[in-house]
Amino acid sequence: MKFLSKLFNVKEGEGQPFFILFIHFFCFSAMGITAGSARDAFFLSLFEKTYLPLMFVAIAIVMAGVIPLYTKWTRGRDLTTVIMFSAAIFGGSLIPLTFMLSGWIIPLLYIWVEIIIVLSIAQFWLLAGEVFDARQAKRLFGLISGSGAIAAMVVGFSIRPFVQTFGSDKLLLATTFFIGVTAVTAMMIRPHRTKLESGSTKQSATRKEKSKNKFDSYLIAITIVICSMAIVSKYVDYQFKIIASNAYPTPDELVNFFGLFYAVTGAAGFIVQFFLTGRILSKFGVLVGLIILPLAIFAGSIGFFMVPVLAAIFIPKFADQVFKFTINNTTIQLLWLPAPPKAKKETKPVIDGTIKAFMEGFAGLSIFIATIYFSVPIHFLSIVVIAVAALWIFYTFKTKRDYVNALQKAIEKRQLNFEELEVDVADSAMVATIEKTLCADEEVKQLFALELIEDIPLTPWAKTLNELFHGENKKVSKTILKIAADNSNVISDDELMATLQNQDLAHIAINVAGSRKLSAAVPIVETYLSDDNQELQITAAAALQMMQSEKVDEARKLIQEKMSSADPKIQAMAIRHLTEQQKILTNDLLIEFLENPSEITSNSALDVAAKRKNQELIPAIISNLSNPKTLPTTRYTLQQFSDDFVIPELISTLEHEHIDIDLLRGIVVILKVYRST
Known part of the structure; x- marks a missing residue:
């Protein structure tokens, strides 16, 4: 664990949950690669591949129904139990399907694999969010997701020898194995799960704001960028898979090719994510971060239109696979950061979910109509890709201008919340805007800027922070000293x-x-x-x-x-x-302080318990619900733990025959809070 701490900046107490989640995401990624390669190969080799666009449509329709049903079914249930139950269904279903690969089973498998992948990734990020808080997430989630690139390389290069030994049809059994490991890791991570406070004070302060216009020009620009990406991605994916299936007609050959492709793109994605993304965004800003992907697809599609061979379509597909999940995804996160909180809450799920899925389905339907009813040659589909990519490129410039304006407005209105950002990245526009706020003469603005950047790397503002630290304002100096505790570049x-x-x-x-x-x-x-x-x-x-x-x-x-x-x-x-x-x-001594009759002592012990998040402290924490002077701190502290640990303990305390009346009132109050969240 000391090695991890030095190499990956994993702090004391984080090593074990970090390692478990690292393995979990590795196995999830391995599952996606083996299942995705198998389902694509089976469909393209053993079924009528002209129906591939309809699979895009079917997936969009099915997911529109599955996600609400899944959300309703899992609401209020223990996440670990949900993951283990889902793993049993997912893995158990793939075993018989391995021996039934013919006829209508193949398109059914195609859709079923997509459901498994989408729900599994949603489960993982929910699980990770209950293990690490916002500050830890920024530092560790990028490293954890890096296991996906490692899985792509390891599993991608391993597919060929696996297929040569067992056959491509047995890849689904390998998928089942990886699903089983995710169930084990979900069980192992259970003691490390916490219930993080839902919504910060900064967010709550803006809840009462009225959103005059949900889709302003900035959100419209973001929507166009995301929709363009969805359409282009499906067109390129279709072209790539059809050309690959023509070049490699048997399932074994096709699976081997897909495995090699995932290995190569995994290695490239690892390099881009860990060595290029941060540098590009900090030096050149969101414009370059946004424009790399559409430019690469635009150029690659022109090449495929002129020379319709596998090597040519490999370029735009490679760009889509590598840049979409690295620098482009990070940049999209940055774009959402300055959006008004209310508008973001209402529109982001619609844009990322409903609208994006609709555009993917629309892309699939348009491909099917063009190729079946109008017999459009596959390389002529690149005309659509080129046109949409050109629109995409045009809107990146508008999005960048709107982003800078939105960023300035968000800082002025104090609506910027870096806790919502899952990566440790600051683009050049953000750096310049916050620099300007730090250099303002007003203490209030300076302190707000310091509050903004306390959870992200301070290096871009090191010189300014150092100057402010040596300034005359002691309040500002104290704040800088606190947030720069681990950064010797600042102090x-x-x-x-x-x-x-x-x-x-x-x-x-x-x-x-x-x-x-x-x-x-x-x-x-x-x-x-x-x-x-x-x-x-x-x-x-x-x-x-x-x-x-x-x-x-x-x-x-x-x-x-x-x-x-x-x-x-x-x-x-x-x-x-x-x-x-x-x-x-010790925790035993802390329990004594939690049960101390002095509210001053108890409140300080509650502050420590909230940070330690040790389950054995919960009964002693609950005992403070009887005192109105410790009730608010107790409520906050309990919210740092998983509901699965707190609620049973609350109910158990209620069942005591001689429960104190004040404690009874306090428990009733806190249970109402849990019921409403």
Whole structure:
């Protein structure tokens, strides 16, 4: 785990859930590749391939019905149980289908595989969202999704020897194996799941806003870009598969080719995602991020129109497979960021779901009509691709202009929320806009900008942040010191050493020195053990537990004395500084503080419990529902845990024969909250 921590920036306590989700996504991706390759090969080799466009239509129609039914069926159910039950159905159904590959079973399999892939990916991201919070997600989700590219390379290159040994029809059994592993990993991740607070305060503040126009010009531009991508992707996919099936007529040959294709695109996607996406967006902005994919498809389709061979159609399909799921997907996420919260909530599911699915179905129907009723040659379909790609390219320029305007408005209205962004990427326009806000003379604007960027890499603003840190505004300096705790590019170790001597910033600087394990700072931190300020004493004692200090035992004794203090304020101060110090503030001791009659002590213990998210703390947390002064903090803390752990414990407490009347009222109140969410 230490190796993971250094290589991937996986912090203490994150290693095990990170590894489990990494394996889960690897197996999901492997499942998609084996099942997708098999279903395409079977349909194109063993069925009438002229009906392939109708499969696009059928999938759009079926998914429009399946997703609402699935959502209704899974609402209120334990996600791990849902995943395991789904895996049993998905895997169990593929085993008999392996031995029934003929006639109407083949198009049925084609649609069924799509249902499996779509629902499985939705389940994974829901599961991952319950394991890591927004800040952890930005740091880890990109790494976890990188296992998909690794799976594409490993499984793609393994398909040929597998098929040579067992035959292409047995690929569905391999798919079943990977589905089974995802069920196991879903069960293994259960103890790490949490219930994250639904909606931040920044979001709730904007809920009452009225959206005058759901689809303004900016959202229309986004819609056109997404619809163009959907149409072009289906046309290119159809051309690629038909030409490939002509070149490789047998199922085994076709599966081998698809496996090689996924391996090559997986390797390319890995390079683009981890080495190019961030650099391109930070240097050139969303315009380049948006335009790469349509330009590549535009150029490749011109080539295929002129020379209709597999090598020519390989280019636009390669571009679609590599860029769509890497830089293009990341850029689309950035486009949604400045959209008004209410409009985003109402329109994003419609655009990404209903409208996109409709356009994919429309693309399939138009291909079928063109090829069957008008006998249009396959390479002539590239005319449509070229035309739509040209429209797509045109609208990328408009989208970029609207994005900059929307970004500025969002910052002015304080509607920008980076917690909704799942990647650690900042484009050039965003960097420039936030830079301008940081450089404003108004403290309120500066603090808001700092709040915006606290959960994303600070390097683009390192110079400005450093200048502000050394400025006269102490509130701004304190905020920068907090958010730059792990970033020595903003505040160097030497600057931190100097800050330790500053009484106004010392308590924060000591914490930062401890988190950085800055050995050079140990002598200075040790001097604060005898400071007149008790908060500085406690802060120093807690920090020295993470540093190589000869006075670590003295520091531990001091902090234990403070925890045993008769003054609840001093006790609370000590507890809050020991969130990560589980050897000193054990969970058993934390439970004692949670059950302490002082609301000051209990509230500080609740703050620690909310961060630790340990299930054994839940009964003691619930006991605080009896006190109106601890009720709000208790409610927030319980919301950090999965409903599957909290609700049974609440019900169990209700069943106690001699339950306190105040506790009963508190539980009833919190159960109403759970019922309404």
